[in-house]
Amino acid sequence: LIAVVYAAFRSRRAVDPITPQDEDRLRVLLDRNGDRDSLGYFALRREKSVVWSPTGKAAVAYRVVGGVSLASGDPIGDPEAWPGAIEPWLAEAREHGWIPAVMGVSEEGGTVYARHGLDALELGDEAIVETAEFTLDGRAMRTVRQAYNRVKRAGYEVTVRRHADIPDDEMTELLRRADDWRDGETERGFSMALGRLGDPADGQCVMLACRDSGDAPGQGELRAVLSFVPWGPNGLSLDLMRRDRNSENGLMEFMVIELLQRAPKIGITQVSLNFAMFRSVFERGSRLGAGPVLRLWRSLLSFFSRWWQIESLYRANAKYRPIWEPRFMLFEKSSDLLRIGIAAARAEGFLEAPGLPKWMHRSHLGTRR
Incomplete structure (x- = not known):
């Protein structure tokens, strides 16, 4: 009886994932309007679903997790057609009893979502570096300059190469080493990660491969990789960063600076780096005259940074002196925030839904890799 009642009243948990035809149509929209949002390319994650506007000029990419219809970033396509995609997405959520929410939306996109009855909560800031203005000179860049040198x-x-320009055998090595360096078995990412390094369809992504000096010139061992997805015709957005734990300290900073210095040669004018949650709290809370509530909030976040990279991500991005662009979460009711937070953590790979122990699954009975 309990099983029947549960099956009858549970919300629909899954929808049709993105189809090859949907992906092709999304790529056309990204070619036209992809420079508007640095997170636009991540809409191509294949576990997401998509809702189209009646004209086909805009779309909302989302994933249903725990009864939450979770979209990410701004709608794809022409901003004038965004309402035509947002309305059917909200209608579908209400039809199936899902809670609508949007993660990592920009101020422009959040304004459009707010017109459809959603409230906004600032999550943090995205670090964007204008390559023409980046320099290692000056006292403020002394620490970064020393690490780079x-x-x-x-x-x-x-x-620095496009994925399409990397030979197949070398790409296989890059994928194998990146998988070995992954922290844990779960591939994290939903709103700001593509989750499929080396896919042939992503040939315009940019790969940075770093090797040590080796025993002879050109024979260095691979020590780290960075991968960026396209952000319009002249921008890049960070997708993945992995490194050998035994490599030199400051290696990631060295690679990012190498990209920024070479960016004009490959036609790149702006680079989106990591997202720093609650960045304003850390910045304002350390200033002279910060109030007791703000200092307490900063201390609490610093405490949790021991387990999650909250403050460290802010510090790691601030050293490049970027432009900080705020990102927001959109929701319908404040009472849903806890459920939305859990769904977002599951989608990003920070939480796993309870299930059978791993030793009970058939796939874990063989020899471990």
């Missing part, structure tokens, strides 16, 4: 003197070298 130290790694460079150690003999590390970086290659």
Whole structure:
């Protein structure tokens, strides 16, 4: 009886994932309007679903997790057609009893969502570096400059190429090493990660491969990889960063700076780096005259940073002196925030739904890799 009641009243948990035809149509929209949002390319994650406007000029990409219809970033396509995609997405959510929510939306996109009855909550800021204005000169860049020069003197070298220009055998090595360096078995990412490194369809993504000096020139061992997805015709957005834990400290900073210095040669004018949650709290809370509530909130976030990279991500991005662009979460009712937060954590890979122990699954009975 309990099982029947549960099956009858539970919300629909899954929808049809994105089809190849949907992906092709989304790529056409990204070619036309992809420079508007640095997170636009991540709408191509294949576990997402998509709702189209009646004209086909805009779409909302989303995923249903725990009864929450979770969209990410701004709608794809022409901003004038965004309402035509938002309305059917909200209608579908209400039809199936899902809670609508949007993660990582920009101020422009959040304004459009707010016109459809959603409230906004600032999550943090995205670090964007304008390559023409980036420089290592000046006292403020002293620490970064010293780290960069130290790694460079150690003999590390970086290659910057589009995925399509990397030979198949070398790409296989990059994928294998990146998988070995992954922290844990879960592939994290939903709103700001593509989750399929090396896919042939993503040939315009940019790969940075860093090798040490090695025993002879050109024979260095692979130590780290960075992958960026396209952000319109002249921008890049960080997708993945992995490194050998035994490599030189400051290696990631060295690679990012190498990209920023070479960006004009490959036609890149702006680079989106990591997202820093609650960035304004850390910045304002450390200033002279900060109020007791703000200082307490900063201390609480610093405490939780021991387990989650909250403050460290802010510090890691601030050293490049970026432009900070706020990102928001959109929701319908404040009472749904806890459920939305859990759904977002599951979608990003920080939480796993309870299930059978791993030793009970057939796939875990063989020899471990």
